[in-house]
Amino acid sequence: MSFGIWAHMGRKLHTAGLAASVSLIATLAAAEPQHGIAMYGDPALPPDFAHLPYANPxxxxxxxxxxxTVGSYDSLNPFITKGTSFWQLRFLMGESLMARSLDEPFSLYGLLAESIETADDRSWVEFTLRPEARFSDGSPVTVEDVIWSYETLGTVGHPRYAGFYAKVDTIEQTGDRSVRFTFNVEDRELALLAGLRPILQKAQWEGIDFAESGIDNIPIVSSPYVITDFEPNRFIEFTRNEDYWAEDVVPFVNGLYNLDTLRIEFFGDEVAAFEAFKVGEINSNREFNVVRWDSQYNFDLIESGEFVKSVLPHSRPSGMTGFVMNTRTDQFDDIRVRDAMMHAFNFEFINDTITGGAQPRITSYFSNSPLAMQDGPATGRVLEFLEPFADSxxxxxITGYALPVSDRSERNRAGIAAALSLMEEAGYTIQDGVMADEDGTPxxxxxxxxxxxxENTAIIDIYTESLTRLGITPTITLVDGxxxxxxxxxxxxxxxxxxxxLSLSPGNEQYLYWGSDSVDTTGGRNLMGVESEAIDAMINRLLTSESQDDFLAATRAMDRLLTSGRYVIPIYQWNISRIAHDADLKFPDTMPIFGDWPGWQPDVWWFEEG
Structure with missing residues (x-):
């Protein structure tokens, strides 16, 4: 780590002293330690809860x-930008001060921290570590580790951590086991986010460049599983830590982490991955293709009952799945062109061809949830929030937007006609069978x-055929991971x-997804390149709302802006999860509202021969 980074960290870091003491005395009456925290109101579970409602103790x-999984990896450090790591690693390797319940929109309960306290206005939050907390090598988790982790991740870690760190004014050690975060902006979610960053072992990284690590330096964490074997691009194997510190200590983990071994096998394509499942090399397979689910799950292991099919409901938003248009490019900086591309995308015909018409379409970013934009014109608080930006x-x-719907025929005459009209408005016409601008440039x-x-290639093949009716021939480029x-x-x-x-508790991550400040961040998540004062304002509103009504209105307004902005051509939504698995792999009958989500599989599952 460079001297400049350490100097920057030093400006934020303050040890307990006179200033901290004065601050503590001034606000002591406004807060007291709690076992958990919620975005609004109190967490659902009482201080003496025994286990999560969806766990089997x-x-x-x-x-x-x-x-x-289909893909590859060249890094076992999921907390940095360099390299490619498997997406699930940060959930299996990262243990934080607090842990999130999948049965509440946004409630946290103590994990590494035994208690949390915060100011009424949530301008600061303080955590007290459990004295039992240990890393996998047996060393204690200290306040020094906590501060180092936040500073390091916030400065040289993955960009997902930088946004929170920029809003931290100071990090202070206020006792042997306590640490306080004071914020420099009004943002009620920050008190919760402060409890959700992975805590790493500072001593491991002495003399090692954290940002450049990969396969050779596996982060030491306090999680219940440790990596015990791996082969790049082939597999990663985790083993349950028999000396896991939180067992019989933390109510939140009671009934979790029951499996001795977790193994992730990597494959070059979906066909090979499915074939491995059919012969039993894989014993749990999450299926996204409904046609395959209905027609190809008739192999011997299913027929014999050794493997079973489970269909699992959830109540979380659809999120957005589809094909994003990069507004940084000349082609897609015009909303009329993006609108034309959406009219040309014949979803109903594609859905019939690929899934037999079985998958409903995503209708907005928060569809399938109460946070979704409502049909028709904006009203009430939603309208009030949008009106100041009406001209931009x-x-x-404001008046109401819905995705184009075709007649399900291959030709999609109405959609193509609308697309031609929109392209003409944007300055393009068909010249000698080719869509081109006024200078004749295709x-x-x-x-x-x-x-x-x-599957994505199959969808795009149908889409490009539709585009030929507009005189447009895109280039399809296939690359490895x-x-x-x-x-x-x-x-x-x-x-x-x-x-x-997307979740039922959208917060600061929305800035990463579509905030203006993240447009130019290398490795960022604003792939669409949207820069919108209105969207930024809605994100700020949902972060500073003091009532659930305002939070709901701000999210619905943001959903309207994102959807009507025509940034992504949506495809299917999955309102259920389909998992086929070994019949001896069990899960509780009670499903959390988030359903099949990080924190559910493998966390609540167990193995029991039946």
Whole structure:
């Protein structure tokens, strides 16, 4: 780590002293330690809760879960930008001060921290560590580790951590086991986010460049599982730590982490991954293709009952899945062109062809939830929030917007006609069979896809056929996972596949997804390149709302802006999860509202021969 970074960290770090003492005395009456915290009101579970409502405290330990994934990896440090790590690693390796319940929109309960206290206005938050907290090597988790982790992740870690750190004014050690964060902005969610960063062992990284680590330096954490074997691009194996510090100490983990072994197998394509499941090399498979679920799950292990199919409900938002248009490019900086691309995308025909019409379409970023924009014109607080930006946002963000719907025929005459009209408004006409501008320059663009995504390739093949009716011939570029990450990190694409999962408690991560400040961040998540004063204002409103009504209105207004902005061509939503698995792999009957979400599988599962 450079001297400049350490100097920056030093400016924020203050040890307990006169200033801290004065601050503590001045606010002591306004706060007291609690076992948990909620965004609004109180957490649902009382201080003496025994276990999470969706966990089985009587689950036996033992057994293994082997899952598959399509892709590759060259890093086992999921907390930095360098390299490609498996997405699930940060959930399996990162233990934080507080832990999130999947049965409440945004409530946290103590994990590494035994208590949390915060000011009424949430301008600061303080955590007290559990004396039992230990890293996997047996060393204690200290306040020094906590401060080092926040400073390091906030300065040289993955960009997902930088936004929070920029809003921290000071981090102070206020006691042997206590640490306080004071914030420099009004943002009620920060008190909760402060409890959700992974805590790493400072001593491990002495003399090592954290930002450049990868395979050779596996982060030491306090999690219940440790990596015990791996082979790059082939597999990663985790083993349950028999000396896991939180067992019989922390109510939150009672009934969790029952499996002895977790193994993730990597494959080059979906066909190979599915074949491995069919012969039992994999014993849990999450299925996204409904046609395959209905027609190809008739192999011997299913027929014999050794494997079973489970359909699982959830109540979380659809999020956005589809094909994102990069507004940084000349092709897609015009909303009329983006609108034309959406009319040309014949979803109903594609859905019939790929899934037999079985998958409903995503209708907005928060569809399938109470946070979704409502049909028709904006009213009430939603309208009040949008009106100051009426001159700079799409008109139908206020009057009402809905996605184009085709007649399900391959030709999609109405959609193509609408697309032609929109392209003409944007200055393009068909000249000698080719869509071109007034100078005769053809309109074309590149669609960047990962080579192992067969379903996305099939969808794009149908889409490009539709585009030929507009005189548009895009270039389809297939690259491997490493090349794909390298290009999307610097936004080197015109259109690409896009997936953004959203929760019932949207917060600061919204700035990362579509905030103006993240547009130029290398490796950032604002792939669409949106810069909107109105969207920024809605994010700020939902972060500073003191009532659930205002929070709901701000989120619905933001949903209107994102959807009417025509940044992503939506495809399917999954309002259920489909998992086929070994019949001896069990999960509780009670499903949390978030359903199949990080924190549920493998966390609440167990192995029991039946």
């Amino acid at each position: 009587d689950a036996p330990t033992g057994g293994a879960m082997v899952t598959n 946002i799409p008109q139908d963000a 309109f074309t663009f590149e669609i960047l896809l990962q080579s192992n995504s067969t 490493a090349q794909y990450k390298e290009r999307t990190d610097v936004y080197d694409f015109d259109m690409t596949y896009y997936r953004r999962g």
